[in-house]
Amino acid sequence: MLLNDPLAKVLYIDLSRRSFWIEYRQDLFEKYLGGVGVASMLLKEECPEGIDPFDPKNPIIFAVGPLVGLFPMASKTVAMFKSPLTGNLGESHAGGRSAASIRLAGYGAIVIKGASDIPIYLTIYNDKVRFHDGRAIWGTRSTVAGRALREKEPGSGIRCIMRIGVAGERLVRYACVITETFRHFGRLGLGAVFGSKKLKAIVIAGNNTLQVKKGKIYKEAYKEIFKRILSLSALKKYHDLGTPVNILPLNKIKALPTRNLKTAFFEEAEKISGEHFAENHLGRRLACTHCPIACIHLAALRQPYKDEPYFYKTTFISYDYELIYALGSMLGISDSVGILRLLDEIEILGLDAISTGVVLAWATEAFEKGLITEKETELRPKWGDYESYINMVRKIVTQPNDFYKTLALGVDEAAKRYGGEEFALAFGKNEMPGYHTGPGSYLGFLTGARHSHLDSAGYSFDQKYLGKEFTSKDLAIALFKEESYRQILCSLVICLFARSVYDCQTVLRLLDIAGFTMNEKTLRQLGEEILKNKYQFKIQEGFSFKNLRIPKRILETISPHGQLKEDFLREAINVYQQLLEGKIFLD
């Protein structure tokens, strides 16, 4: 890396002692680049073996990479922690202004340790770190906290405001952290870790200038990347309709999980499609810092007050594919206004929308089957009835009885206690994303280090190989290679939408401009090494491939690849494990 690149600086903050210090960790960044590569090493260093995720010793680690502030779409921040949802590796990525503000404040990573005795929030302005009394914003909606800090704190335009809602404060295991109102560290419960530390919010801003090896080459390379990004049709579709562009195609191939995946085809999909949302609700589009695509789609929802005629409120709500799946088809809701209202409630409380939708879907089916009754639910959950779901979401946060306390632990725990494991749709304890595309998708959820569709994009494999023959080994190898290379992209914190622009050769060229010398072989090896590091942590914390639960439901509901077989998935898991353990070599 370049001499004096502030990327090497790691900011350590101890909330218990209200102290902070900076360490120069060229060693980490030289070797692991940044993002997930560096964060997983810091997690290894900082997180003691076997601790409770709410132990003050559980670190929150944020990391960015060398291309942030230099090239477009290097716009993500990686957060790592021990997940309260899975009791294992916690990793979540978000965009917004987060990555640029950390990098331009002069850091490559931030490590937050300890816990405060009273609610606090942190501000980080370049080298000034301050602890502030957060009692006045504790217990507030995520939107209220955001507004208060926006007015009280400086840095408009260049700052990032991360905050939690009451879900995080009440330790709902899938509470999220919201940044810039519309982006999230959504999955695996970072919000609850914030809550356990009494940390309501973090404001970060900076306006550094960054050096490169040769200015002229930098400018030329930038122009080329910029042109390539704008000419990609895949990216244009995310600009036009956003990720919900996928609702109709996935429904058409019968891969859109509907009513807790009792079926994978939603007969009213057109009413919740990207096209429908764009035509009826789209009010504004936004971009993360340094991204020309602007995939963030905001619905302008106008709602009348019931107590007074001609009195309306208009709110902006960001929507994406996963949210429409989890709160739409999965709950049988075809009223797009209903989906937006449910989503708005989830935003205000600060929950992960995917997990919440899957939990509610399980509860509805468990209620239908009589595993739980109104005694537990206090109301009658019913497919499509979004009013009931809005009330249930509130109860997950307020936790009025044992049932809702259990729902707040995630669907895996809920099914363990009340039954219905065969239709509790979590993998590695993480609630499933919206792709019933075939074996690739599920192998990805099962084996991906964060049990996310983004780990190895199995859904993409499924769609590519529709109607073609492949073995469990072919599948496992393809996903292992994909997940390995994604470790590089996620170490450079490049948005995965830009993955086809940032191919290996391009990445090497750009890294050279940022002062990193590598070749294709070392880069690919590094990807595998980072993945293995993450798995070391997982194994240390009790993860086992053998104990992976495969809910029966995914085998019953016909997929675009026909009926899925458990044996096939188990074989593929086995191959994946051997690849990770280095027992199978790839050329």
Add this chain to the structure above:
Amino acid sequence: MTRLQVIDTERCVGCQLCMYACQRRFGKGGIGSAAIFVRSRGGMGRGFRVVVCRACSDPPCAAVCPVDALRIRKGGGVILQPNKCIGCGHCQEACTIGAIFWDDRANKPVICVHCGYCANFCPHGVIALVKEGSKDVIK
């Protein structure tokens, strides 16, 4: 003469590519001495403001400079003569729209020179380089 014009802030998605482009003119990354700034209007849901010199024909910043460091630019706006500038900051206070930025390291103002480099990287038609005197444009 040409100058940079904010065509339509309502089209702005807040990507800030213009800010990075401005900095990159000097072969550097980041935004430390960019002369254009994009900020939300109080939360991103409300949209954005693009703050950049609007090339006044009778610029107040130049009027308040005690050492004549801001030369009037042909076609509007000013050209900073850094050798003369004492970094007093009066120009920054005089600019009603806040379009004079500050380079903390050099302790001098940063003001748009209307080169239009940033406009090449605005994918959404928010800013453009226009010919001074074109009749269909209102600043």
